[in-house]
Structures are given as structure tokens and as C-alpha cells.
Amino acid sequence: MLAAPLAHASDTYKIAYIDPLSGPFANVGELMLLHVRYAVDDINAHGGLPGGQKMEVLQFDSKLSAQESQSALQAAIDQGARAIVTGGSGSSVVAALVQSVSRWNQRNPGKELLVLNHSSIDPDMTGKNCSFWHFQTEANTAMKMKAIANYIKKTPQVQKVYLLNQDYAHGRQWASYGRQLVGLARPDVQFVGETLHPIGRVKDFAPYVANIRQSGADSVITGNWGQDMTLLLKAAGDAGYDLRYFNHSAGAIPGTVLAVSQSKVGQLTWVAEWHPGEEGVPKAEALAQAYKARTGKDFLAPRIDMTPRLLAAAIAKAKSTDTVKVAYALENLQYDSVVGPVTMRGEDHQLLLPQVVNTIAPVDGKTVKVGWEGTNYGFRTDAVYTGNELAQGTQCKMERPGNAS
Structure with missing residues (x-):
């Protein structure tokens, strides 16, 4: 079973954001969510995915809990999510999410999901516990x-x-x-x-x-x-x-x-990958200024903004939203980011940035x-x-x- 064609612009490509939105690290989760939303809004403002399909962000509170994240994952699946964006819940929680997604994908061909991990940096996640369905968009520990x-x-x-x-x-x-x-x-x-x-x-x-x-x-x-x-x-x-x-x-x-x-x-x-005020990185500085103008908040993490953009680039490369095809397109994807060229290493799905x-x-x-x-x-x-x-x-x-x- 294949995903709906890209030409069906009325159907959004849904991304589920699962990270802490309450508790002691809520400010971190809210910041990360705002970065993701900004990038998705910008992608949509520039025509969306090939064929005009728009991206949509669904948000879920992980509460820094593997159990809560599992509940959020099921809710995301029920709401039609195609990809999970996460990372701020800690490596153990994200690893549990990846395992659950891998099991779901095995049992539900044609309805697979991807996990794009922007901040949990345990090397085992792209090492001995690597998964075809997991992509690490941050440098690991x-x-x-x-x-x-x-x-x-x-x-x-x-x-x-x-x-x-x-x-x-x-x-x-x-x-x-x-x-x-x-x-x-x-x-x-x-x-x-x-x-x-x-x-x-x-x-x-x-x-x-x-x-x-x-x-x-x-x-x-x-x-x-x-x-x-x-x-x-x-x-x-x-x-x-x-x-x-x-x-x-x-x-x-x-x-x-x-x-x-x-x-x-x-x-x-x-x-x-960047710090505010860093010289010699004009694209990141321009993005930071545009982000501040639109959101009123400080821009701090290009890799989180980059995460949905990498996904969109892979969909364009695959000419499909079929999850298996998109995953293969992400492998060895080279992308000209605001912090310079980056490559998603195919052998382990570790972004080199x-x-x-x-x-x-x-x-x-x-x-x-x-x-x-x-x-x-x-x-x-x-x-x-x-x-x-x-x-x-x-x-x-x-x-x-x-x-x-």
C-alpha cells in the first residue's frame, strides 16, 4: 500500500512533534517546537512539498516519559502522522520511540513512519542500536x-x-x-x-x-x-x-x-553547529533575524530548523511521500544548510555537520x-x-x- 500521491495537495503531510511541553524542561520543549513550526511554515510559504502538498505539525507532550511518549506515538499514528520529530526527551525515551516505530513499521507495511531525532545524541542510536527508520540530525556525544x-x-x-x-x-x-x-x-x-x-x-x-x-x-x-x-x-x-x-x-x-x-x-x-553572533555564517544570521522578527523569540538551533527541511528535501529527491522511498532518499542526502554543507551518512543515519x-x-x-x-x-x-x-x-x-x- 503506497501513500497518497504528492499531487493530492488537499492532504497534508503530518509530522508529529513529541517532546516535553510540561514539567521542568517545558521551556526547552517549547523552544524546539517553535523552531520546527517556523521551518514548516516557511516550507509551506514557499510552495510546500512537490505537487503543492503542505506539511502539518501535530504536537504532543512527552513529559520526559517513555510511557507518555508511547501514548503520544499511538495518538500520532491515529491522526495520520508520517514522521516523528523528537529528541528533547532524553536518549532513553527516544530510543524507546524508535523501537516502537520499528515494530509498527514491520507489522504495518505501507503505513511506515520515520523518526527524525534532533537532540538525543547517544552514539548507540546510530551505532549498535541503529535503525533504518531513525535519522540523527545532531552531532552525537x-x-x-x-x-x-x-x-x-x-x-x-x-x-x-x-x-x-x-x-x-x-x-x-x-x-x-x-x-x-x-x-x-x-x-x-x-x-x-x-x-x-x-x-x-x-x-x-x-x-x-x-x-x-x-x-x-x-x-x-x-x-x-x-x-x-x-x-x-x-x-x-x-x-x-x-x-x-x-x-x-x-x-x-x-x-x-x-x-x-x-x-x-x-x-x-x-x-x-552554530552560536548566536558567530561570524562568517551569514545564512544562519539571516535566518536568526527572520525568526526573531516573526516569532519574537531568539533563534538558537539551526539543526532543529533543518530537520523538517531535510525531510522535505528527501521527499523531493524521492518524488514520493512513501516512507520507505523517503528513508532511502535521506541516506547520503547532501544538503546546503545555513551552517554549510551537511551530509546524512548512509551507513548509520548520522548527520555530519x-x-x-x-x-x-x-x-x-x-x-x-x-x-x-x-x-x-x-x-x-x-x-x-x-x-x-x-x-x-x-x-x-x-x-x-x-x-x-
Whole structure:
């Protein structure tokens, strides 16, 4: 059974957004949803998919729960979704979604769905647990940590490192790759302690900061995000503890720059495909300005905006909305994004996109020219790496449908 032809413009191509829209990370989920909606509205404003078919976003609250996400998935299927956009619920939740979609697709030929994952970066999802139906549109944990390790290699001030992370799949992997890759880049670095804490449930990080201080650490490798990052910054600032933090994406989360500015001490270095105010990336800057003009909000994540655009490009390449054909078209898709050329690696469905190591720092008119979140703090570019420079090997043994036609 094939999908409705593209020429049937009256039928929308439905994308189900499943991410946290309530609870401690609701602000993150709302930001991600706004990025997706903006991109879909822009695609539709420029004619939609081939044949004039429009894209439509259905939204569901994952509540950071695998069970809630499963309920949302069933509701999305009932409402005719063809693709799932997710990533902000954590790697374990997204992995469960991918498994459920894989089972659904096996049992319901002709009604398959794709999962496009913009933010859950467990390398196993494009490694030993890879799925033909899952596409990763963000650099994974190993790629991001490699970029940070390359930077730490050139930063002799980093001597003693503490690993503080959320107690779930991503937090554990951020710690593991930090110890492994930073250790390889800087064998002289001492790892002086390691702690995992419940995700989204710690209200006061002062006891954790006290433990870090007792260890003598000058730096913290932390995968924390959302309130778990801002509360950590606050606790260290209240204690007057001048720490370096190395993180994957916290700078793109609302409130982080404000928290750094209020803490007065410490510096947060993170890695992403782009940061606000980055020079030499005019397309991203133009998109950020257009986004702000239309939504009134700050634009922070080109990869999330890019996710539905990659899907639309694959549909155009496949000349079909048939999910199997679209999945094959996504494999090895090359796309000229606002942050430069990107490639969806066919062997494991890992997007290869640039990564920028940058630090939240005071505006100085030279390396940091624009303040953010109403503060005099912005982003300083420290290093830029291409997707190919950070690409890792993969354990993926992809099982593909036998017939793409």
C-alpha cells in the first residue's frame, strides 16, 4: 500500500512533534517546537512539498516519559502522522520511540513512519542500536566530546576535572566519553571525582558543588541541560567557585546565558553547529533575524530548523511521500544548510555537520560583540570543526527493507 500521491495537495503531510511541553524542561520543549513550526511554515510559504502538498505539525507532550511518549506515538499514528520529530526527551525515551516505530513499521507495511531525532545524541542510536527508520540530525556525544577534547588539548589551564552528570543514558555517556577522549587528548589531566544525580529533580546543587570543591577540580565535564545546568551555575556562583564547565548544548537553552552572567564566576564552554553572533555564517544570521522578527523569540538551533527541511528535501529527491522511498532518499542526502554543507551518512543515519566550540563570555567588542538574554554576556568562538573531522566509526549493521520501489 503506497501513500497518497504528492499531487493530492488537499492532504497534508503530518509530522508529529513529541517532546516535553510540561514539567521542568517545558521551556526547552517549547523552544524546539517553535523552531520546527517556523521551518514548516516557511516550507509551506514557499510552495510546500512537490505537487503543492503542505506539511502539518501535530504536537504532543512527552513529559520526559517513555510511557507518555508511547501514548503520544499511538495518538500520532491515529491522526495520520508520517514522521516523528523528537529528541528533547532524553536518549532513553527516544530510543524507546524508535523501537516502537520499528515494530509498527514491520507489522504495518505501507503505513511506515520515520523518526527524525534532533537532540538525543547517544552514539548507540546510530551505532549498535541503529535503525533504518531513525535519522540523527545532531552531532552525537562522541563527535561533540571529540571537539571539546581537541579544545582542552590546547588549554593547559585545565588540570583537574570532575564529572557531574544526570543519571540517565546521555549523562552517563557524556561522562564516559569525557573520561575517554579528554584522557587521550590530555594524558596529564587528573579526573578527581564523578557523580550522577537524578535528572530534573535536584533543587539545590550546593552539596554537589561542595563535593566538587573538596576534590580540588578546576573544571567540570557535565552533560546537564535546562534547569539542571542553570541551578548548578547558580550554586557555584553563590559559593564563589570559579569553575570551567564543558557541555554539549547548554548555551542554546533559554536562561543559561543569564545564569552565567548572574553567577559572576566560572565559564561555560559548549559545542553546537552554530552560536548566536558567530561570524562568517551569514545564512544562519539571516535566518536568526527572520525568526526573531516573526516569532519574537531568539533563534538558537539551526539543526532543529533543518530537520523538517531535510525531510522535505528527501521527499523531493524521492518524488514520493512513501516512507520507505523517503528513508532511502535521506541516506547520503547532501544538503546546503545555513551552517554549510551537511551530509546524512548512509551507513548509520548520522548527520555530519560542523561543530563550533564556544564559551559564554562578557562582551568585549572584539571576540564577543553582542550580548544575549538582556545581559552583557555573549558567545566567543574558540574552535570550528567540520563534520568529517569529528566523524567516528560506527558499529551499525543496518537492516534495510528489501525493496525501495
